[in-house]
Amino acid sequence: MRAYSVDLRERIVRAVRQRHQSAEAVAAQFEVSVWTVKRYLKRADEGRLPPSPIPGRPREIGAEQEDALRAQWRGAQDALLAEPCAAWAAAQGARVHPTTMARALARLGWSRKKRSSTPPNGTKQADDAGATR
Numbered sequence: 001m002r003a004y005s006v007d008l009r010e011r012i013v014r015a016v017r018q019r020h021q022s023a024e025a026v027a028a029q030f031e032v033s034v035w036t037v038k039r040y041l042k043r044a045d046e047g048r049l050p051p052s053p054i055p056g057r058p059r060e061i062g063a064e065q066e067d068a069l070r071a072q073w074r075g076a077q078d079a080l081l082a083e084p085c086a087a088w089a090a091a092q093g094a095r096v097h098p099t100t101m102a103r104a105l106a107r108l109g110w111s112r113k114k115r116s117s118t119p120p121n122g123t124k125q126a127d128d129a130g131a132t133r
Contacts, residue, residue: 003051004032004036004051006049006050006051008030009040009043009044009049009050010049011030012026012030012032012036012037012040013040013041013044013049015029015030016037016041017041023037023038023041059104060094060096060100060104061088061096061100061101061104065092066104066107066108068091068092069088069104069105069108070108072084072087072088072091073105073108073110077110081098081101081102082098084101084105085097085098085101088101
């Protein structure tokens, strides 16, 4: 879920303070919960109305590197994850874990499986009664 914009937060606080409306009325007007209105009022008093940064560390393969990753992946789409990791380390100078590579490729919309690994077998299917066809 994304945080509400700073503009909306400021309008909510202004509606309570300048128009002297209740938190319940402002919550109904802006279609947010009463607790959200109260939380924004408290944050405004503390001087920290903008949303807090999202915790966690930045991605190892960021959005600015996606074009390079696309180009590398087009060359070897059937490769195991260890191979693109080694190619990425050689090209970019930064080693990444196979899980990191898998997540970056998933963000680009690619799956690892491009073709079936074995041909279909000739096993006959059983019907509901258990007899083979």
